[in-house]
Amino acid sequence: MMLLLSMGVFSAMAQNQPGMVIDQIVGVVGDNIIMQSEIEIEFAQLRKEFPQAPDTMKCEILKQRLVDKVMLCKAQLDSVVVSDDRVEGELEKRLQYFARQMGGIKAMEEFYGKSITEIKATNREKIKDGLLVQEVQQKALKDIKVSPTDIKKYFNELAETDSLPFYSAEVEIAQIVLQPKVSKEAKEIAYEKISELRERIVNGESFNTLALIYSDDKGSATNGGDLGFFTRGDMVPEFEATAFRLRPDSVSKIIETKFGYHILKLVDRKGDNIDVRHILIRPKIFTTDIQKARELLDSILWQVKIDSITFEKAAKKYSDDVQTKSNGGFITEGSTGTTKVPIDELDKSLYFRIEGMKAGEISEPELITLPGPDREQAWRVLYLKSESKPHRANLRDDYQKFQAIAENRKKAKALNDFINKNKKQFYIHISDEYKNCLSIQNFIK
Template sequence: MKKTVNFYLNKSRNIYTLAALLFLSGIAPTAKAQVVVDKILAVVGSKIILQSDIEKQHVQYIAQGAEDNSQTKCLIFDQLLLQKLLLNQAEIDSVTVSESQVDGELDRRMRFYIKQIGSEEKLEEYFHTTIRELKAELRDMIREQLLVQSMQSTITKDVVATPSNVREYFESIHPDSLPYIDAEMEVGQIVRKPPVSDSERKSVKARLEEYRKKIMAGEDFAVYAALYSEDKSTAKKGGELGMFERGTMVPEFEAAAFNLRTGEVSPIIETKFGFHILQLIERRADQINVRHILLQPQTDEKDLYKSYALLDSLRKQINLGTISFDEAAQKFSDDEETRNNGGLLVNPETGTTRLSPDKMDRLLFFQVDSMALNTVSMPLGMATAEGKQAYRIVMVKSKNLPHRANLKDDYQKIQEVALQQKQNELLTTWVENKKSVTYIHLNDTFDNCEMLKAWTNSGIKQ
C-alpha cells in the first residue's frame, strides 16, 4: 500500500526528538503554572520525572497556542520517559557534551530568537527577563537536549540510506501524496566589517577611564551607566545584568566579573561588543550580579568605504573568473559562521543551506529575489549581530520554484526522510531492548493513559 509523507522534516528530527523539548524551541513568553505539590511521578534508571516537569512543559505547550486535550499530558509524560531513558544510557555509556557545545547552541538559539522577534530589547520584553537570565534558565535544558541528540547519534551512527533505499522509499509514496515543495534558494555571502581606527579606540577607552576614575572617587556607577552606557537594555537599570553563572557571558567579560569583590570596579576590558567596566553587586553561591558600562568604538566613513571598495574589487574578480566565490569567502569574509562553507547561509531550523523566503532576512530576500544565478551583487549595507555597520556581497547559488516533489530536484530531502525512517526503526528496537533491562517505575497518577502502559509493563522491577 502506498504511503503518505511529509518532506518538511527538521534534519535532526525524528520520532525520538522529544515533543517535551520541542515545546520550548519556539518563542513563548514565560507563563506561570498553577501551584502544585511536587512529587516524583516516575523513575527511569537513575533519572526521575517530577510533577512539576510535566506542568512546566504543559504550560509552554499551551502558551504557544497548541490545542489541549485529555491526552496532552500523557504525551508529554511519554516523551519525558523516553528522554530519561536516553539520558540514563548516556550516563552509563559516558556520553558527554562540552560546555563550549552548550554555549554554542545557546548562542545559536538566541540569534535565531532575536532574528525572529526583531531585537534583543523586544525579546527581553516578550519573555519579561534579560537575555542573560533567559540563557541561564535554558542552560540545563539545552545540555540535556544535546546529550539526548548525542546518544541518538551514537545509536544510529552506522545507519545509511543508499540510492536504492531512497528510490524504494520514494516509489512507496502514492503520487497523490507527494507534497509541494516551496520555493527555495541557496545564498552565499562575503562580509566585511570595517576596522576601528586606533585613534577611535584610544578615544573611547579614555572616555571610559574618565568615568571609572569618577566612580572610584565615590560617584554612583548606576548613574553613569544610565547616562552613558551603550547597552540600552541594561542602561535603564543602572547597568545591572541580573544573576548569572559561569558559561553565560563571553569569556573576557566573565573572567573579569568573577574575579571582582563585592563593590569593586574592574579595569577596562574589551569584548567583541566593545569596551566595558564592571562592578560586582552581589555573589550568591555560583552566581553573581554585576553592573557594567559599555562603550562601542564607531567606524568612520573612510573605513566603511574601504570595506565597500574591497568587496567591489572582489565582485569584479569573481565575475572575471580570477577567483571563485568560495575561495573569496574563505580568504576575505569576516563572518565566521559562513566563510568556511563557501559563504552559504544556513537555515537555522533544518541545518541545511536551502532557504525558503520566510526563513530569510526580509531585506536580503528583496535584494536577491530578482538576481540571476551565479551573479554577484554590488556591496550591500547590513548590520552585524553586534549591531555594527558592515557591507556584504551576495550570490544566489541555486533557486527552485514551487513544485511537486521529485527525485531529480529533491533527492537530498527524500534521502533525509528515508534515512530518518531507517533510524527510527533502529531506535524503536533499541528503546524496547533498553526498557527491558532498565529499572522503570511509574506511580498511579497517569494510570488512565493508554500510551504509558508500554512503560508500566516493561523494565526491571524491584
Template sequence: MNLRFMKKMNKKLLVLAFFTAFGFLRAQDTDEAVLMKSDTTSSTKKVKLDGIAAVIGDYVILDSDIEKTLIDLRSQGASTQDITKCSLLGKLMEDRLYAHQAVQDSLLVSDDQVNAQSDRQIQQLVSQVGSMEKVLKFYKKTDVESFRTELFEINKLRMLSEKMQSSIVEEIEVTPEEVRQFFGKIPEDERPVFGAELEIAQIVKQPTAPEEEKQKVIDRLMQIRQDVLENDASFNVKAILYSQDPGSKSKGGFYSMTRETPFVKEFKDVAFSLQQGEISEPFETDFGYHIIYIEKIRGQELDLRHILLIPEIPQIALDTAVKELDSIRQQILDGKYSFADAALNFSDEKETKFDGGLLRNPINFDSRFELTKMDPALYNQVRNLKDEEISRPIKEDDQRGGPPKFKIMKISNRYDEHKADFAKDYLKIQELALREKQFKAIKDWMDEHIDDTYIHVNTDNRGCDFANKWVKE
C-alpha cells in the same frame, strides 16, 4: 514506514523542538508523592503534593512536569491544539530514557559544559527582556541561584538526551540504491511536493584593515599579555574591559571547549597547543586578533579565556569595496564577464567563488533554497530581484562580531512548486531516506532499552496510546 508516517514524524519533531525537560528526581516505585501534615487535633492525614506520572530508570516524571511543558509550549507560541497529555508524557519518557542510558553508556556531559550553556541562555534572556530581575519575574523565581539550579537540571538532561540520540544515528548512511528503493516504494499520489525554490549566487568584497591598524591591535594585545604576566593583572577583568567578542565579553572571555566544539581551526590550534596557565601570543582569525589564557585542562576539555580585538576598518576601505562591486556589476551587464567568471576572478569569498558564486543551503548543502524555509535576512536581500537582475551592492554586518562585507547578488534559477522528481530532487529524497533509516534505528533502540530498563507508569496513564510500549505486561 511510508511517507505519510514520515510527514507525521516531521510534524512531531517540529513540535518537540520546543519541549523542555523538568523533574530531575531520584526514582521511587510509587504512584504519588505525599506530604504528612499535622492538623489541629494532632492526628495526621495524607495531603497529595504532586502525582507521579511515570518513572524511567532513575528519573521521575511528575504530573506537574507535563503541565509545565504544556505551558512552556504555549509561551513559545507553539500550537497545542493537537497535543494531548499522553503525547507529552510519551515525549518526556523518551527524553529520560535517552538520558538514563547515556549515563549507563558513560556518554557524559561535564558540569562546566552545562553551566556554559546555562550562562549563554541567561545572557540571551537578559538581552531580550532588559534585566535579570525581569527574567526572574517572568519565570516566577525568587533568586538567581534557584533559577540557575533549575536551568542546570533542565540543560543537563537535555544534553544527555541529545548525546545519546546522536550516538544512535551518527554512523547511519544511505546508499544510492537505498535511496532509489525508498523513492520507488512511495505511491505516486503520496510523493512529496516541494515548494518554490531559488538558486542564488553572490560576489563578495571583504574590506580589510590597513597594516598599521592591525599592528595597533597586536601591540595592544601584547601590552595586556605583559600586564597579566608581569604585574599579576586579572585576565578576566581585562577581557570584560577590552574584548570585542560579544559572546564571551561579559563572562571575562570564558569558553569551555573540546576539539569538537565549533570554533575556527586557527583558534582551536592555538588553544590546544598551550599548557595550563599559559597565555598565547597574539594571533589572527577571520574575526580579528586574539590572545588566549588556558585556565584549566581536563583531559580533552579546556577552560579558557580569550580577548578579541578587531582592527578598525577606515571608511575609505568600505567605500572602495562598494566602488569595486559597482564596477564588477557594470562589467557583467556589459557582457565582459559572466557572473560566474566574475565571481571566480573577483570575489573574496572562497566558499563560493569557485562555484560561480553559488550559495549552498546550510541544511543539506544543496544549491536550492525553498522560499518558505529561507533565512529571513537572505530572503529580504533577494525578494525583489527579477530573473537575471544583479543587485546593487548590499552591506552585510557580521552577527558574530567580525567586520562587515559587501556583495552583489543574482537569482540564478527559479523552480516552481512541483512533485518530487528522483533526478532533479535527489538530495532531498536522499535526506528523507536517511531520516527514515534513522527513525527505524531509534525505534529499534527504543524497543530494546524499554525492555532492559526499569519503567513504571502510573495507573491513570496506562490507558494512553503511546508510540512506544511503555506499559509492560
C-alpha cells in the same frame, strides 16, 4: 519520532517561568522522573506556534520525554561522560541566546525573578543531561547512511501509491555577509572616553549617574551599571579576573574585552558571588569603516567574477554570518536542511532582493541592519544559484529532499529499535492519566 533532543536542552530556560501549575510526577524511567510541569510548559510553547494543537499532543511530548529518559539511563549505565567545559559552554550559549531575545541579562533576570547565577544553577543539570542523551543518540545512529538505492526505493513507494508531494517554487540562495571592522582610531577614541569617565569617578562623581548617561550596555545602564550577583564562569575571563579582585568602593583599571572597554566597581560580595557595576564604552564604527568593508566585499566579488574563487568558497573564507558560513553561504530549509528553500518561506527582505534576478546572478551589495539589540550594520550580497517552478516531486529536482527524508526515516527506525531494546533494562512507570495514550503503549509494562 523526533530526532532532535528535547530533554530540557531546548526549553530549559522556560522552566524558570513564574506561574507554574501544581506539579506531580507523570513518568519514571530508572531513577529519572518526568514532571507534569515539563509537559505543560512544552505544550504551552507548542500552542503559541500552533493554536489548534490538540490536547493529545501532550501524549507525544511525554513519549519524547520517555525516549530521552531511556537514553539518559543508558548513558548513566554505560558511564558516558561529558566534560564540565562542554556543559558550561552549552549553558553559556543558550543563556546568551535568551538574553538577546529578552533585551539583555538584566531583563532576563527580571523576567525569571532570579539572578544569572541562580538561572545557571537551575539549568546546569538539564544541560548536562541533554548532552549525555545527545552522546547516546549519536552513537546509536553513527553508522546510519542512505544509499541511492534507499532513496529511489522510497521515491518509488510514494510514486506507486500516487503520494508524491507537490512542491511550490523554490530557490537556492547563498550569501556573504561582511561586518565593518573597528579601526585603531575608534579604539583610541573609546579608550580616551572611558579614561575620562574613570577620572571623573575617582574625583568624586557618581558611578551610577555616569553609567546611566554614558554606558553602551543599555541593559545595565538603567540600573546605574549594576549587573546583579554572578559567580566565576558567568562572565568573559578578562572581566571576571578583574571583578573578583576588586576591593570595596574601589574603581577598577580599564579592561578590554570583546565587547569594548570597561571600568568596574564592587557593590557587594556574598561568598563566591559578587555584584558589580560597570560602564562599557564600545568603539564606534565610522563611515570609513563601513566603506572599507564595502571595498573588501567588492574585491571578493571581483575574484568570484574572474573565477579565481567560487562564491561558496568565498563565503566560507570571508563571510561573518555564522549560521551560513560553514555551508558555503547557503540558506537552508528548516525541516530537511536542504539548500532548496520554498519561496513562500523566505524572509520578505530576501524575497524582494532576489525578485527579478536570474539563476546564476549575484546581487549588488546592500547595507543591512543585523538582528539583535545592538542593531549593527553589515554588507550583504546574495547569489541565486537556482530556481524551480511549482512541480510534482521528482528525483532530478528534489533528490536532496528525498535523501534527507529517507535518512530521517532510517534514523527514526534505528532509534525506535534502540529504545525498544534498551528500555527493558530499566524500571518504567507512567501515571494513570497518560496510560490511554496510544503513542506510549510500548512503554507500559
